[in-house]
Amino acid sequence: MQKKLYALFLVDQHLRGIRARLDSATRRHKAQQARLEQYQQQQTELNQQHRTAQVNAQSLEHQARDMQTRVDQFRQQMNNVRSNKEYSALLVEVNTLKIEKGKIEEQALEKLEQVDRFAQQVKEIAERIAEQTKLVDLAAKEVTQAQAEIGQDLEKLTAQRQEAAAQLSPELLESYERAAETHEEAAMAEVIEDDRRHLDYSCGGCYMSIPVELLNSLLRNPSKAILCPNCSRILYLVDALKESFSSNSTSA
Numbered sequence: 001m002q003k004k005l006y007a008l009f010l011v012d013q014h015l016r017g018i019r020a021r022l023d024s025a026t027r028r029h030k031a032q033q034a035r036l037e038q039y040q041q042q043q044t045e046l047n048q049q050h051r052t053a054q055v056n057a058q059s060l061e062h063q064a065r066d067m068q069t070r071v072d073q074f075r076q077q078m079n080n081v082r083s084n085k086e087y088s089a090l091l092v093e094v095n096t097l098k099i100e101k102g103k104i105e106e107q108a109l110e111k112l113e114q115v116d117r118f119a120q121q122v123k124e125i126a127e128r129i130a131e132q133t134k135l136v137d138l139a140a141k142e143v144t145q146a147q148a149e150i151g152q153d154l155e156k157l158t159a160q161r162q163e164a165a166a167q168l169s170p171e172l173l174e175s176y177e178r179a180a181e182t183h184e185e186a187a188m189a190e191v192i193e194d195d196r197r198h199l200d201y202s203c204g205g206c207y208m209s210i211p212v213e214l215l216n217s218l219l220r221n222p223s224k225a226i227l228c229p230n231c232s233r234i235l236y237l238v239d240a241l242k243e244s245f246s247s248n249s250t251s252a
């Protein structure tokens with residue numbers, strides 16, 4: 001049974017190998033896509049800021065024009081006044097308005113400069129988006145290419161995997177799938193012999209030592225999944241080690 005488990009493990013290792021290229025291409029594509037979306041988000045914000053600044057600038061220019069109209073109206077009135085007092089009162093109004101108008105014009109100018117800056121940024125982000133779109137397309141092409149290249153192997157191995165999985169009891173398959181989920185890179189780990197004489201063994205996945213009783217149980221229960229107590233990978237023994245361990249433990 002552990003042999004059958006190991007057979008599934010080998011198919012999975014092989015599958016992982018051929019998927020690696022596709023996976024890295026897919027990761028690159030996702031990263032480029034994410035960057036594109038980030039730029040698009042920036043573009044939306046910049047467009048909004050640009051429009052808001054334009055509206056503000058227009059409103060300020062409008063205010064300044066209104067003030068000029070009022071100044072002109074006061075000037076007309078000044079031509080028709082009869083007293084000095086009335087005249088100087090209007091003059092004060094005119095001067096105050098002119099100062100205010102000057103301030104508004106200054107603000108309008110600042111706003112217009114801001115509009116220009118935003119316009120430049122809008123242009124830059126559009127260029128960046130065009131470039132990034134090309135990179136995304138290129139990355140997508142690489143994904144398609146990798147898919148085409150591994151397609152046949154993938155089909156064959158997927159069928160092999162189904163066959164290997166069908167050989168296992170549901171419980172054993174479940175233990176395996178659980179370990180595979182936890183240890184994406186490898187569900188199983190080889191038992192390593194560190195020192196034959198002292199019966200020192202360790203897990204090839206996490207390198208922590210394994211009690212010898214666990215090895216006995218591994219040999220005696222070939223239909224069970226024996227997990228490393230430290231990392232929970234399913235342990236397996238290569239044939240050579242199996243023999244050496246059997247002879248060693250019987251002679252000891």
Ligand SMILES: [Zn+2]
Nearest residue numbers: 203206228231
């Ligand atoms: Zn381990």
